[in-house]
Amino acid sequence: MSRVTRFLRQGALWLILLLASRDTYAADVNGNSTLNTAPPPWNTTYARVYVFQVSALPSPPAPNKLYSGLPAWQFTKGPGYLMLLKYKSSPVGPYNELAYIPGKYKAGKCSTPLFSVQRIWVDSEASVQGGRSNWGLPKELAKFNWRRFVNGTEVVSVRAAADQSLLLHGVFDPVTSGIPPETLAWVLKQELSTVPSMQWPLDKPATPTTKPLSFQLTYNPKALGFAGIPYANAARKILRLRVNFEAFTGNKTLNFAALPAGQPVGLALGGGTTGYFPTAETLACY
Numbered sequence: 644m645s646r647v648t649r650f651l652r653q654g655a656l657w658l659i660l661l662l663a664s665r666d667t668y669a670a671d672v673n674g675n676s677t678l679n680t681a682p683p684p685w686n687t688t689y690a691r692v693y694v695f696q697v698s699a700l701p702s703p704p705a706p707n708k709l710y711s712g713l714p715a716w717q718f719t720k721g722p723g724y725l726m727l728l729k730y731k732s733s734p735v736g737p738y739n740e741l742a743y744i745p746g747k748y749k750a751g752k753c754s755t756p757l758f759s760v761q762r763i764w765v766d767s768e769a770s771v772q773g774g775r776s777n778w779g780l781p782k783e784l785a786k787f788n789w790r791r792f793v794n795g796t797e798v799v800s801v802r803a804a805a806d807q808s809l810l811l812h813g814v815f816d817p818v819t820s821g822i823p824p825e826t827l828a829w830v831l832k833q834e835l836s837t838v839p840s841m842q843w844p845l846d847k848p849a850t851p852t853t854k855p856l857s858f859q860l861t862y863n864p865k866a867l868g869f870a871g872i873p874y875a876n877a878a879r880k881i882l883r884l885r886v887n888f889e890a891f892t893g894n895k896t897l898n899f900a901a902l903p904a905g906q907p908v909g910l911a912l913g914g915g916t917t918g919y920f921p922t923a924e925t926l927a928c929y
């Protein structure tokens with residue numbers, strides 16, 4: 644056996660091993676996904692949670708194209724939230740996520756407004772499939788570039804996999820003083836420890852319901868509550884943040900100015916934060 648042949652054989656073996664170890668994009672002969680998308684509930688842990696409060700949109704965002712027949716829910720306005728999360732663990736492994744919640748909506752006969760995710764990007768195909776089939780979350784693929792300098796400055800950029808468009812670019816510095824703890828505590832208690840949500844069933848994969856899916860995400864309030872941790876250690880200052888709001892809302896004229904100036908809208912929570920994604924039910928009041 645020549646050296647070239649041996650080299651090629653070894654190369655082929657490595658390629659086979661590499662392909663076998665990839666579970667993303669796996670499909671059967673019908674093209675059906677064979678991914679282990681992990682049934683609900685999902686327990687998650689986070690290496691980083693950024694929450695940005697976004698002011699109310701003047702009108703509801705353009706409907707997400709991944710849903711057909713999405714009814715016009717009554718948009719009860721903002722504030723909305725932009726969340727940038729680094730999952731340390733989940734039933735589909737670690738991944739990154741950027742999610743946009745414009746605000747709350749009232750659906751059908753329901754009187755209580757609920758959050759709904761308008762756009763959501765992750766960097767894991769298994770998370771796309773699991774999020775879509777378990778909760779109707781319209782997950783799409785994106786590339787996340789997450790860098791951290793020794794001085795604590797963190798630089799994050801997110802690009803959509805479909806067209807490489809920049810969705811978000813942020814530079815965050817650790818804050819050592821000057822953050823009013825009430826604001827952080829309010830956001831966490833009111834808006835983050837439980838997130839009552841609904842999603843319209845997605846076209847792909849088809850969900851066997853024509854009612855909205857409802858579920859309440861919960862984040863471990865103890866970890867979020869900074870028990871024993873000074874607030875300042877968990878907060879980060881937004882040094883620069885560019886958000887492609889057109890990608891989120893379909894409205895060219897909206898931009899980052901929608902964020903309230905001077906507010907500590909960025910929270911960075913470190914390790915120890917956990918989340919719980921329960922099994923979705925159909926919205927009973929609908």
Ligand SMILES: *[C@@H]1O[C@H](CO)[C@@H](O)[C@H](O)[C@H]1NC(C)=O
Pocket residue numbers: 673674675
């Ligand atoms: C797999 O795909 C075929 C053809 O598209 C479809 O008829 C079938 O229902 C799918 N099976 C599952 C389990 O989704």
Ligand SMILES: *[C@@H]1O[C@H](CO)[C@@H](O)[C@H](O)[C@H]1NC(C)=O
Pocket residue numbers: 685686919
């Ligand atoms: C997931 O989290 C829930 C609620 O916090 C908890 O009751 C449950 O034991 C956890 N399950 C696993 C497998 O860790």
Ligand SMILES: *[C@@H]1O[C@H](CO)[C@@H](O)[C@H](O)[C@H]1NC(C)=O
Pocket residue numbers: 792794795796816
């Ligand atoms: C930290 O280092 C980076 C890279 O050198 C720099 O851009 C940033 O301004 C620094 N941040 C602080 C708070 O000094």
Ligand SMILES: *[C@@H]1O[C@H](CO)[C@@H](O)[C@H](O)[C@H]1NC(C)=O
Pocket residue numbers: 701702703894895896897
């Ligand atoms: C887009 O945003 C602008 C500025 O806030 C607003 O005046 C306009 O009505 C919005 N357009 C749509 C289609 O929502």
